[in-house]
Amino acid sequence: EAGVTQSPTHLIKTRGQQATLRCSPISGHTSVYWYQQALGLGLQFLLWYDEGEERNRGNFPPRFSGRQFPNYSSELNVNALELEDSALYLCASRFIRGRNEKLFFGSGTQLSVL
Amino acid sequence: RKEVEQDPGPFNVPEGATVAFNCTYSNSASQSFFWYRQDCRKEPKLLMSVYSSGNEDGRFTAQLNRASQYISLLIRDSKLSDSATYLCVVMAGGSYIPTFGRGTSLIVHP
Numbered sequence: 001e002a003g004v005t006q007s008p009t010h011l012i013k014t015r016g017q018q019a020t021l022r023c024s025p026i027s028g029h030t031s032v033y034w035y036q037q038a039l040g041l042g043l044q045f046l047l048w049y050d051e052g053e054e055r056n057r058g059n060f061p062p063r064f065s066g067r068q069f070p071n072y073s074s075e076l077n078v079n080a081l082e083l084e085d086s087a088l089y090l091c092a093s094r095f096i097r098g099r100n101e102k103l104f105f106g107s108g109t110q111l112s113v114l
Numbered sequence: 115r116k117e118v119e120q121d122p123g124p125f126n127v128p129e130g131a132t133v134a135f136n137c138t139y140s141n142s143a144s145q146s147f148f149w150y151r152q153d154c155r156k157e158p159k160l161l162m163s164v165y166s167s168g169n170e171d172g173r174f175t176a177q178l179n180r181a182s183q184y185i186s187l188l189i190r191d192s193k194l195s196d197s198a199t200y201l202c203v204v205m206a207g208g209s210y211i212p213t214f215g216r217g218t219s220l221i222v223h224p
Contacts, residue, residue: 056210
C-alpha cells in the first residue's frame with residue numbers, strides 16, 4: 001500500500017513568487033493535515049482538510065491557503081513568498097478506527113525562498 | 115505557557131543506557147497522546163501511542179499521568195540507531211488537531 005506522497009521534494013522560489021505543494025494521502029484516508037517545520041523549530045500546524053472541506057487553520061496569514069480535491073488529495077498554496085517561508089512542509093493523513101488513531105506523514109517538500 | 119513542552123536536550127548517552135524523556139501539556143481536555151521519532155530533516159514516524167494504563171513496545175515504554183498532565187517515554191538498552199529527535203504529540207478532545215512539542219534530541223554514542 002502506498003504511503004502519503006508529496007511533491008515536489010524540493011522547491012526553490014524567489015521572494016514574491018507563489019508556490020504550490022501537493023499531497024496524496026493514504027488510500028481510504030479522508031483527513032489531510034499540513035504542517036510547517038522551519039529549521040530548528042517544531043512542527044507548526046497550518047491547515048486541516050477533511051471530506052473536501054477546510055476544518056481548521058493555524059495561526060498563519062491568509063497567503064497560506066489550500067484545498068482538498070474529491071479524491072482527498074490536497075494542495076497547499078503560498079502566495080507572495082517571504083524569506084521566512086523557507087521550511088520543510090509536511091503533509092499527513094489520519095487513520096482512525098475506534099480508539100486507534102494515527103497520523104502518517106509524507107516525506108515533505110523542502111521550500112527554499114531566495 | 116506552550117501547549118506542549120519538551121526538554122530539547124540533547125541527551126547524550128552511551129549504548130546500553132536507559133534514558134527517559136518527559137513532555138508536559140497544558141490542555142486538560144487532551145485525550146490522545148503519541149510519541150513520534152524524527153530523523154534529521156525527514157518526516158516524523160509514529161513510535162507509539164500512549165494509553166492511560168501505560169504501554170510497552172519492546173525496549174520502549176510510554177506512560178501517561180493525567181493528574182500532572184505529562185507523558186513520558188523510557189528507552190531501555192539504547193542503540194546507536196535510536197539517535198533521533200523524539201516528538202511528543204497531544205490531541206485535545208474535539209479539536210482533531212495534533213499539537214507537536216519541539217522535540218527532544220537523543221544522541222547515543224558507542
